[in-house]
Amino acid sequence: MAAHSQPGRPNQLFRNLNSKIASIPMILTAVVIFLGGTIWTVTYSFTNSKLLPRLNFVGFEQYERLWDTPRWIVSIQNLATYGCLSLIFSLTIGFLLAALMDQKIRFENTFRTIFLYPFALSFIVTGLVWQWLLNPEFGVQSVVRSLGWTSFTFDPLYNSDIVIYGILLAALWQGTGLVMCLMLAGLRGIDEDIWKAARVDGIPMWKTYLFIVIPMMRPVFVTTLVLITSGIVRVYDLVVAQTSGGPGIASDVPAKYVYDYMFFAQNLGQGFAASSMMLLAIAIVIIPWAYLEFGGRKRG
Amino acid sequence: MNANVSINKSNSVSIRELSLSFGSVTVLENLNLDIRDGEFLVLLGSSGCGKSTLLNCIAGLLEPTEGQIFIKDKNVTWEEPKDRGIGMVFQSYALYPQMTVEKNLSFGLRVAKLPKDEIDRRVARAAGILQIEPLLKRKPAELSGGQRQRVAIGRALVRDVDVFLFDEPLSNLDAKLRSELRVEIKRLHQSLKNTMIYVTHDQIEALTLADRIAIMKSGVIQQLDDPQTIYNRPRNKFVAGFIGSPSMNFLKGELADEGGKPVFKTNGVTFSLAGYETSQPLTAGRKVTLGVRPEHIQVDGDIAGEVHEAVVEIEEPMGADNLLWLKYAGHTMSVRIGGARRYAPGTKVRLAFDMTLASLFDAETEDRI
Amino acid sequence: MDKTLTMAPSVTSATSRLEAGPQGKRPRKVLSSRNIIVYGLLGLAALYYLLPLYVMVVTSLKGMPEIRLGNIFSPPMEITFEPWVKAWAEACTGLNCDGLSRGFWNSVRITIPSVIVSIAIASVNGYALANWRFKGSEVFFTILIVGAFIPYQVMIYPIVIVLREMGLYGTIYGLILVHSIFGMPIQTLLFRNYFVSLPEELFKAARIDGAGFWQIYFRIMLPMSLPIFVVSMILQTTGIWNDFLFGVVFTRPDTYPMTVQLNNIVNSVQGVKEYNVNMAATLLTGAVPLIVYFISGRLFVRGIAAGAVKG
Ligand SMILES: Nc1ncnc2c1ncn2[C@@H]1O[C@H](COP(=O)(O)OP(=O)(O)OP(=O)(O)O)[C@@H](O)[C@H]1O
Ligand SMILES: [Mg+2]
Numbered sequence: 001m002a003a004h005s006q007p008g009r010p011n012q013l014f015r016n017l018n019s020k021i022a023s024i025p026m027i028l029t030a031v032v033i034f035l036g037g038t039i040w041t042v043t044y045s046f047t048n049s050k051l052l053p054r055l056n057f058v059g060f061e062q063y064e065r066l067w068d069t070p071r072w073i074v075s076i077q078n079l080a081t082y083g084c085l086s087l088i089f090s091l092t093i094g095f096l097l098a099a100l101m102d103q104k105i106r107f108e109n110t111f112r113t114i115f116l117y118p119f120a121l122s123f124i125v126t127g128l129v130w131q132w133l134l135n136p137e138f139g140v141q142s143v144v145r146s147l148g149w150t151s152f153t154f155d156p157l158y159n160s161d162i163v164i165y166g167i168l169l170a171a172l173w174q175g176t177g178l179v180m181c182l183m184l185a186g187l188r189g190i191d192e193d194i195w196k197a198a199r200v201d202g203i204p205m206w207k208t209y210l211f212i213v214i215p216m217m218r219p220v221f222v223t224t225l226v227l228i229t230s231g232i233v234r235v236y237d238l239v240v241a242q243t244s245g246g247p248g249i250a251s252d253v254p255a256k257y258v259y260d261y262m263f264f265a266q267n268l269g270q271g272f273a274a275s276s277m278m279l280l281a282i283a284i285v286i287i288p289w290a291y292l293e294f295g296g297r298k299r300g
Numbered sequence: 301m302n303a304n305v306s307i308n309k310s311n312s313v314s315i316r317e318l319s320l321s322f323g324s325v326t327v328l329e330n331l332n333l334d335i336r337d338g339e340f341l342v343l344l345g346s347s348g349c350g351k352s353t354l355l356n357c358i359a360g361l362l363e364p365t366e367g368q369i370f371i372k373d374k375n376v377t378w379e380e381p382k383d384r385g386i387g388m389v390f391q392s393y394a395l396y397p398q399m400t401v402e403k404n405l406s407f408g409l410r411v412a413k414l415p416k417d418e419i420d421r422r423v424a425r426a427a428g429i430l431q432i433e434p435l436l437k438r439k440p441a442e443l444s445g446g447q448r449q450r451v452a453i454g455r456a457l458v459r460d461v462d463v464f465l466f467d468e469p470l471s472n473l474d475a476k477l478r479s480e481l482r483v484e485i486k487r488l489h490q491s492l493k494n495t496m497i498y499v500t501h502d503q504i505e506a507l508t509l510a511d512r513i514a515i516m517k518s519g520v521i522q523q524l525d526d527p528q529t530i531y532n533r534p535r536n537k538f539v540a541g542f543i544g545s546p547s548m549n550f551l552k553g554e555l556a557d558e559g560g561k562p563v564f565k566t567n568g569v570t571f572s573l574a575g576y577e578t579s580q581p582l583t584a585g586r587k588v589t590l591g592v593r594p595e596h597i598q599v600d601g602d603i604a605g606e607v608h609e610a611v612v613e614i615e616e617p618m619g620a621d622n623l624l625w626l627k628y629a630g631h632t633m634s635v636r637i638g639g640a641r642r643y644a645p646g647t648k649v650r651l652a653f654d655m656t657l658a659s660l661f662d663a664e665t666e667d668r669i
Numbered sequence: 670m671d672k673t674l675t676m677a678p679s680v681t682s683a684t685s686r687l688e689a690g691p692q693g694k695r696p697r698k699v700l701s702s703r704n705i706i707v708y709g710l711l712g713l714a715a716l717y718y719l720l721p722l723y724v725m726v727v728t729s730l731k732g733m734p735e736i737r738l739g740n741i742f743s744p745p746m747e748i749t750f751e752p753w754v755k756a757w758a759e760a761c762t763g764l765n766c767d768g769l770s771r772g773f774w775n776s777v778r779i780t781i782p783s784v785i786v787s788i789a790i791a792s793v794n795g796y797a798l799a800n801w802r803f804k805g806s807e808v809f810f811t812i813l814i815v816g817a818f819i820p821y822q823v824m825i826y827p828i829v830i831v832l833r834e835m836g837l838y839g840t841i842y843g844l845i846l847v848h849s850i851f852g853m854p855i856q857t858l859l860f861r862n863y864f865v866s867l868p869e870e871l872f873k874a875a876r877i878d879g880a881g882f883w884q885i886y887f888r889i890m891l892p893m894s895l896p897i898f899v900v901s902m903i904l905q906t907t908g909i910w911n912d913f914l915f916g917v918v919f920t921r922p923d924t925y926p927m928t929v930q931l932n933n934i935v936n937s938v939q940g941v942k943e944y945n946v947n948m949a950a951t952l953l954t955g956a957v958p959l960i961v962y963f964i965s966g967r968l969f970v971r972g973i974a975a976g977a978v979k980g
Contacts, residue, residue, distance in 0.1 A: 012804070018882035019801035023809065026794040026857060029850050030809045034816030037827035044826075053826070097714060103707050113963070114715045116970065117722075120962035122911030124928045125955040128935050129721045132728065132944060133741070143740040173721065181970055230818045237913040241932050258822040263918070268826065275822040286818050361873050382879030394870035398892040407888075408878030455874070 038279065045272035053268055062273035072274065075252045078164050079281075082253070083232040085168055086175075090228055091221070093172065094179025099209060101180070102187045112184075116177035123174065127241025130170035131157060157243055160250035167242055167251060171235070179224055186220030187213065222289065229285045233278055254278050311370070312337040312495040313358060313463055318367035320353060327353045328519045331367070335497060340489050342506040343499045345516030346542070351499040354516075355465050358497065359388050372462055382412075384463075387456025391468040393448040395440035401451050402436040405458050426457040429488070446477040453488070466498040470505065482508060503543055507531065515539050532657055537666040540591050540659055546623065548591045549633040552663065557584040564590050564660070569629040572606045575656040580669050587663035594623065594636040596654040603652035612647045624649070729753060729949035736944050752943070756950035761940070762922070762933040769950050771923075772930030776910055776957075779841055779926055783848035784905045788898065791853055795860025796886050800872050810857070817854035825918055832919065839921045847915050852905055859904075863897040864890065900972040903965045907958040927954050 048058045066072050097115060101108055118126065133139045136155035144152040156166030190213060198208040214221075236255035239245060245252040254274060262271035313335040320328040327350045335341050343351045356362040358369060360381035368377045376384045395404050405426060409419045427433045430450045440448055449469055456464055469485070470478045486509055489496055500506055506513050507527045514524045515538075523535040534540035540548050553566030555573075562582035564571040571590065573582060610628035617623075617639065624635045624643060628651070635651070643649060660669040724741050729752050731745040739746075758768040765771065798810055828847060829838060837843035867890070875885045916926040925933070931954045935947045962969050 016801050016803040019797040019803055019806075022793045022882065023797050023803075023806060025790045025849075026797075026813060026853065027809050029853050030812040030816060032831075033824060033828065033850055034819065035812055037824035038816075038819060040827045041823050053830070097711075100707055100711050100714075103703075105707060105711065109966075111711055111715060112970070113966070114718050117959065117962055118718060120907055120958040120969070121955045122913065122928050122958070124911075124913050124932050125951050128931070128947065128951045129725055131935075132948065133721060133724060135944075138736065138741055138944065140741075143742060146740055173718065177718070226818075234820050234822075236822075237928075240913070241936070244936060255820065255822055259914075259918075262822075262826055271822075272826070275820065278820040279823050282818055282820060286815075290815075356873070359873070359877060361876060380879075381877045386877065388874065388877045390870040390874060392868055392870050394868060394874040396871065396875070396889055407875075407880070411879045411884060452874075455878070459878075 041272050042276050042279070045269065045276045047269055047272075049268040049272070051266045051268070058269075062269045063277075066270060066273045066277065069270075071249050071252055072254075072257055074249055075254045075257045078251060079232070079235075079253055082164050082168055082171070082235065083229070085165075086171055086232055087225065087228055089168070089172055090176050090179045091224065093176045094224070095183045095214075097176065097180040098183035098187055101184055112177075112181070115180050118174045119177045121174065123235075123237035124241040126170050126174045127167075127238045127243075130166070130173070131242045134166050134169075158247060160247050163243060163247065163251040167235075167239060170242060171238060174238075175228070175231070179228070182220060182224050182227075183217070186217040189220075190216055222292075226285065226289050230282060233282050254281075310337055311335060312339065312372060313497065314370040315354075315358070316368045316370070318354075318357060318369065319365050320350075320357060320362060321365050326519065328357070328364075331519070331521060333514065333521060333524070335495060338493045338495055340496045340498065340509055340511045342510035342513045343497065343516060344501065344503065344506045344513055344542075346501065349516045350519040351501075351516055352467055353519075355388075355467050355497065355499055358384075358463075359386055359465055360384050382408075385461045386463045386465055387459045387461045388465040389449070389452045389456050389467065389469045391471050393440070393445075393452045393472070395448055395451055395455075397440055400437055400439055401432065401443070401454075404440065404451055405436075405454050408455070408459055422458045422460065426454040429457060429491075430454050430484075445473050446481060449473065449481060450484075453485075462494055464494060464496045466496065466500075468499055468501070470502070471500070478502075478505075485509065503545065507543075515542060517542075533668070534591075534659060535668050537589060537591070537661045540661070540668075544593055546594055546634045546636075548593050548659070549597075549631070551590045551592075551629070551631050551633075553588065553590060554663075555582050555584055555586045555588055564588065566590070567630040569608065571608075571653060571655070573655055573660075574605075575654075576658060576660065577656070578660070578669050582660075582669070588669060589661045589663055589666075591659040591661060592633075592653055593657065594634040596657045597633070597635045598652040598654065599624070599635055599637050599641075599649050603650060605652055608651045608653070610649055610651055612643045612645050612649060614645060615643055617642070626651075725948045725952050729756075729945055729952055731945050733943060733945060749945075752945035752949040753953070755943070755946045756934075756953055760934045760946055760950060762925075762930055762937065765922075769927060769930060769934065769953055772925055772927035773953070775841070775920075775924055775930075776927040779844055779848070779916075780906060780909045783845045783852070783909045784902060786845060787849040787852040787856055787905055788901050790849055791856030791901070792860045792894070792898070793886065794853070794857040795862075796864050796890055797882075798857070798861045799864035799867075800869075800885070800890075801882060810861070813854045813857060821851065821914060825914075829918070838919065839924070841920065841924050844915060844919045844924075844926075847919055848905075848909050848912070851915070852908065856901055856905065859901055860894075860897060863894060867893060896968075899965075900968050903961055903969050904972040907961055907969075910957050 044053050044055075045062055046059060047054055047056050048061065049056070101111060105111070134141075134155070134157045136142065136158055141152060141154045144154070156162045156169070194212060194216070195208070198212060203212075234255055235253055236259065239251055239253050239256055243251045245256055254277065258271050258275045258278065261267045261274060265271075311334045313333075315331055315333040318328055318331040318333075319326065331354065333354075343354065345351050353362060357364050358371075360376065360379060364377065368375055370376065371384050371386065395401075396407065399407065402423060405423045406419050409422060414422075423436075424433075427436060430453060432447065432450050432454060435443060435447055435451070440451070443451065449472075452469070466485075470481055473481065482505055485496075485498075489509075498505075498509060510527055512524060512526050513530050515522045515530065517538055523530060523539045525533075525535075530539065531543055534543065534548075537550070541550070551564075551566045553564055556563050556565045556570070558570065562573045562584070564573055576582075608628065610626040610633070612624050613627050613632070614625040615622065616625070620639045622637050622639050622641060622643075624637060626633045626635060626649070661667065662669055720742075727744055728736065728741060730748045730750070731739075732747065732749050732751070735746060756768060757770050757773075759766055760768045798806055828850075832838040832843040832846070835843075837846065871889065872885065875889045880888065910926075911928060912926065913928045913932065916929045920926065920929070931950050934950055965972075
């Protein structure tokens with residue numbers, strides 16, 4: 001059909017003009033900050049910028065140096081340990097708590113308020129509280145020792161080998177409430193008739209959970225997984241507050257590495273390279289997820 | 301293609317070669333429709349056939365991909381909804397929940413910055429016509445469904461427009477309210493005499509309200525005619541099956557010649573076609589479908605002409621009517637008889653088919669012969 | 670990509686289901702062994718969650734000598750509010766010794782405008798995306814949502830440069846801008862999904878009535894969206910108050926928000942550690958989000974479920 005059968009069609013640019021004007025902040029944020037900023041950082045990660053960003057390309061040199069830096073390796077190892085354990089524990093604990101909460105209990109609101117309040121607190125507050133609780137001189141260790149078990153040792157924040165578990169403890173305290181809430185919402189979304197049917201068939205409760213309910217909650221698990229993961233890669237404040245990356249560099253994480261190189265070590269190129277690696281880590285999780293969730297159904 | 305379209309002066313709304321697609325899905329294609337001044341036109345069709353889409357195009361809420369729309373001889377294809385001289389009533393009422401009935405009615409007028417006394421005058425008039433004066437100070441949440449829909453109609457009324465668009469306005473109401481409001485809308489049309497385009501998938505509404513009915517199927521108008529013609533002379537098998545409840549009986553068979561006269565044969569049974577009006581030759585051997593409405597079959601009594609014999613399978617008494625399901629010549633057929641006449645299953649009955657009101661459709665094209 | 674956008678409402682609707690009450694098997698006897706296990710486990714978990722708060726409170730009410738002698742779980746023998754006073758008015762960060770109060774007021778000055786600006790922008794964005802789509806609007810929105818997953822570290826330095834160019838680096842205004850930017854994805858998603866959930870016919874009716882973009886926003890949509898504004902306010906207030914990274918990157922010591930100042934007080938290497946003051950300071954910093962949390966109750970749950978994408 002010929003295009004000339006559209007006389008008087010107003011200029012497309014001015015259609016919905018108000019909407020376009022109102023969306024300028026969003027467009028600027030999306031394009032300039034999110035897209036532009038990301039491209040900028042990735043581009044400059046291939047330069048040897050030091051104190052100031054300079055377009056002096058050096059190829060993959062920054063990345064090579066990055067993977068030769070013991071501190072970065074420690075950060076990555078910490079992130080891997082912390083990430084895996086944090087995923088496993090928060091999903092397990094969150095689901096178990098949600099399952100318990102779903103047993104037609106009384107005081108459900110009270111329990112939910114208790115489990116969720118740490119999530120309202122900042123990572124700084126969380127880190128400082130747990131720093132205090134895990135203080136070997138006054139905290140849990142000293143209390144247990146004063147009860148008679150004098151050889152009891154529990155000082156994760158002062159022991160390089162287990163410091164990351166101390167951080168994990170605090171992170172779980174802060175974040176499992178949220179996972180519990182998401183899981184509970186997922187459980188409540190399951191048709192009550194499923195329970196009736198399972199009961200009629202005489203399937204024990206734990207089997208119903210394991211083989212019927214959990215598979216049905218796949219979308220909730222996936223969403224939660226993505227959320228936890230993107231939080232894990234960003235973990236920063238908690239470490240700063242709880243250990244400042246110590247003892248030594250034992251509890252360093254990538255986000256802190258980036259920050260220190262950008263703003264203290266005045267080695268911008270390293271910071272950019274490290275942050276690009278963080279981006280890569282996120283992409284590895286998000287892209288397959290996005291593909292599975294949306295790619296299959298819509299066009300492809 | 302010729303872009304110079306001439307439009308009939310007595311048309312209130314004209315739609316020319318209208319196409320609309322959402323991405324790759326084409327909802328309307330090359331649609332032409334002329335609606336006369338003061339006409340009550342009903343758009344009837346199954347769910348998802350594009351009725352609302354067409355209405356939204358006329359209202360200016362959707363932009364057509366191709367084609368033009370004229371209202372009162374003015375090309376409004378690219379006009380804003382407010383400048384088209386239309387009012388619209390929605391299925392879900394769409395009343396502004398935070399405003400009182402009065403504010404709901406006057407919102408459009410206030411937006412247009414009409415003088416206060418003019419607004420009051422128009423609101424009072426609309427409220428008077430629809431008898432909703434006592435409700436003016438209430439919020440929509442405090443109204444019944446029927447009252448809400450009256451207010452929604454009032455909102456179109458105050459705009460003093462030439463064309464009213466209704467998108468299934470009665471679908472959310474219960475059966476009793478629906479028939480009440482249906483009469484009210486008819487009365488409104490008779491007193492206001494403006495053009496109304498009314499979308500529904502309720503046949504009764506369509507048949508009772510319409511001056512003309514447009515039957516739509518997947519974005520294409522199948523037939524545009526007055527209710528009588530639609531009912532008795534459906535243009536194709538889709539229209540025939542769509543209108544009428546229970547639906548028309550369809551018998552698959554072929555035409556034959558018996559003693560120089562055309563007949564219809566199916567599974568060894570012959571129906572005389574005497575009285576069937578058509579301009580096409582009824583050539584023997586042509587595969588066709590015979591359509592007969594349940595009320596166009598006579599049962600027992602003093603029936604004239606050709607008589608067929610069948611067995612009652614199921615009886616469905618429906619008060620005023622009694623519906624018989626019969627087995628005949630390998631087909632299941634429904635027949636409507638008076639409510640007082642009862643037949644037990646298994647009873648043998650004699651049938652006569654009224655061929656003047658029957659329809660023949662080509663087996664392939666499904667068009668009326 | 671359109672489905673990302675519907676992820677959160679499915680969570681929201683699940684939350685309302687969550688509010689509808691439990692559905693699992695019903696308990697038979699009050700004191701069945703099953704009940705004992707269920708309540709026992711829940712009680713134990715509750716203890717784990719409550720203990721840190723308890724320890725914070727009792728520590729902040731003890732004097733230093735008592736802390737050195739006793740154990741952290743024992744209630745104070747002698748309640749003293751001096752640590753609180755000290756934390757608020759005297760604790761030292763670097764050279765200043767005027768306590769957390771400065772950080773508190775900085776945080777107030779940062780949070781209030783940030784919340785207002787970010788919600789204003791996001792609600793208009795969400796409205797435009799829900800009701801006034803234009804060519805490309807979904808693309809920008811998709812970038813925005815994907816951007817929510819990008820680690821902040823990737824974008825921080827370019828923003829530093831932009832703010833420096835604008836002369837806003839190190840000022841509260843710069844930080845407000847940053848909070849508005851990073852709050853945008855989730856807030857826009859929240860509002861967009863809310864506006865999408867409103868009946869479309871309402872919007873159509875308003876357009877037929879001749880109302881334009883802003884008239885529909887202010888006169889039809891806003892009055893109907895109070896709940897979502899409250900949810901979004903809760904989310905933004907706690908989120909911005911709790912922020913540390915942006916505060917430390919984009920402000921200077923005299924405009925540091927409370928979290929940054931708290932961290933500096935507690936983790937400063939000089940001087941004798943005053944644990945009671947530290948805990949009082951920590952509680953003071955946590956007080957605002959905790960109060961918001963306890964007051965808002967279920968709305969908070971709704972908010973985090975809808976806004977969980979923030980991670
Ligand atoms: N925004 C949209 N995007 C994509 N497809 C759409 C959109 N709106 C409608 N459609 C499709 O267009 C077709 C026609 O829709 P329309 O709403 O006009 O149907 P309808 O005849 O009014 O149906 P109903 O009787 O159920 O109201 C449907 O198949 C629908 O799926
Ligand atoms: Mg419709």
